[in-house]
Amino acid sequence: MKKNMIAVLGAVAGLACAAGTVSAATVTVNGSTTVLPAMQLVSEGFMKANPDVTVTISGTGSGNGIKALRDNMTDIAMSSRDLKSKEAKDFEAHNIKTVRITVAHDAIIPVVNTKNAVKGLTMEQLKDVFAGKIKSWDQLGGAKAPIVVVGRDSSSGTFETFQELVMGKTRVSPRALIQASSGGVVQAISQNPNAIGYIGVGYMDAQTHALTINNVKPGMESAKDKTWPISRDLYLFTAGEPAGDAKKLIDFMLSDEGQKDVQKSGFVPVK
Numbered sequence: 153m154k155k156n157m158i159a160v161l162g163a164v165a166g167l168a169c170a171a172g173t174v175s176a177a178t179v180t181v182n183g184s185t186t187v188l189p190a191m192q193l194v195s196e197g198f199m200k201a202n203p204d205v206t207v208t209i210s211g212t213g214s215g216n217g218i219k220a221l222r223d224n225m226t227d228i229a230m231s232s233r234d235l236k237s238k239e240a241k242d243f244e245a246h247n248i249k250t251v252r253i254t255v256a257h258d259a260i261i262p263v264v265n266t267k268n269a270v271k272g273l274t275m276e277q278l279k280d281v282f283a284g285k286i287k288s289w290d291q292l293g294g295a296k297a298p299i300v301v302v303g304r305d306s307s308s309g310t311f312e313t314f315q316e317l318v319m320g321k322t323r324v325s326p327r328a329l330i331q332a333s334s335g336g337v338v339q340a341i342s343q344n345p346n347a348i349g350y351i352g353v354g355y356m357d358a359q360t361h362a363l364t365i366n367n368v369k370p371g372m373e374s375a376k377d378k379t380w381p382i383s384r385d386l387y388l389f390t391a392g393e394p395a396g397d398a399k400k401l402i403d404f405m406l407s408d409e410g411q412k413d414v415q416k417s418g419f420v421p422v423k
Contacts, residue, residue, distance in 0.1 A: 179397045182210040183217020183230030184309050185333040186352035187386050190256055190417035191230055191405075197413055198404045205397050211333060214309030221391055222246060227398040229389040232258065232309030232352065243391075253388045255405050257420035259353040259375035260314055260382040263338070263360035265345040270294040272364030275381055279318055281348060284325030289346065302340045302349030303328035310334065313384045314350055350382075354418035376420045386419065 181191055188211040195207040212220075217229035218239055235243075235250065243250050262278055264270060270292050273281070280286045282301055290296040303324050304311035315324070329347075331337045337349040342359040353375055356362055362370045365381055374380035394402050404410045411421035 176204055176206055177397045178206045178208060179228065179401050180208050180210075180226045181228045181230060181401075182212055182220045182226035183228075184214040184232045184386070185211040185335065186214075186232040186258060186310055186354065187230035187256070187388075189354050190386075190414045190419055193413040193417050194405045194410050195401070197409060198401055201404070202397075202400065205400070207401060213305065213307040213332065214312070215307035218389065221250070221389055222248060224391070227390070228394075228402070231387045231389060232384065233312045234387065235389070236312075248391045251390045251393055253390075253394075253402055253406070254385045254422055255388055255402075256386040256414045256417075256422060257375055258384050258386050259370060259380045259420075260310060260317070260350050260384065261353055261356055261370045262348060262350050262363045262365065263341055263356070264348050264363060265341055266359070266361045267345045268294060268361060270363070271361075272367065274366055275318065278363075278365060279320075279322060282319060282324050282328070283322050284327060295346075297346045300344055300347040301325050301328040302337055302344075302347050303330050304334075304337065304350075305330050305332055308332075310350065310352060314382070317382050317384075352419075356418065372415075372418070372420060 188209065191209055195209060199205060199207055214231040214233055217226065218231060218235065220226040221229040222243055270289060273292065277286065277292060281299055286292065287299055288296060289299055329340060331340055334351045334355045337351050338355055338359050341347045341349050353371065368374055368379055370380060375383055388402055390398060411423045414421045
């Protein structure tokens with residue numbers, strides 16, 4: 153299943169009564185493509201335990217999920233960043249009190265093509281690569297070939313976190329190839345031997361090669377012990393205190409079983 157596509161999970165309905173009428177509740181979840189794989193796995197387990205509830209998930213980016221929550225178009229928003237001040241004021245203007253729930257910890261991982269000879273960078277080198285100051289791989293010990301920067305769109309929480317923790321006030325090169333999802337970044341990197349991008353730790357696989365940063369190896373352990381320099385929390389947001397089936401889903405994600413699914417997805421559990 154492509155992680156950047158809308159995933160509709162298990163249209164499972166329960167028989168309501170002896171009369172044979174069918175009744176099923178639906179919980180809609182929208183937002184971050186980083187949180188998406190964990191939410192997919194958690195929702196599968198949740199629906200097995202609650203066959204009368206259908207969970208429908210859309211991976212559209214953190215900003216779009218938050219906007220859908222404000223517009224009452226989703227029950228739960230997935231986000232790989234906190235609310236921006238502009239978004240918080242927007243909710244206040246609509247008399248909506250948001251509730252933020254931390255469901256996992258994550259690390260943002262710079263990745264290159266598996267054929268690339270470069271195995272690690274410093275934070276300063278990473279910043280200069282994405283700013284377009286370092287333009288060729290031979291400046292970093294690799295082949296004499298132009299660096300192709302792959303970035304994320306501005307609605308992405310991963311983009312926001314990368315900008316804050318890596319770039320600071322420096323802008324990413326306007327020549328960057330923009331992808332709408334973490335899955336899109338993986339695909340772009342795997343198809344271009346000169347490309348570099350960044351993904352959530354849950355998207356690490358054999359299609360790309362993860363770079364060390366400041367000689368720290370990326371992965372679950374360095375994210376857990378906070379030695380990885382590009383770390384963050386992952387959130388779910390609700391409009392008001394979670395209630396009904398939405399609360400049941402969130403509680404399930406925070407349960408021992410749900411947190412095991414979070415870890416299976418490649419993220420660091422909060423419990």
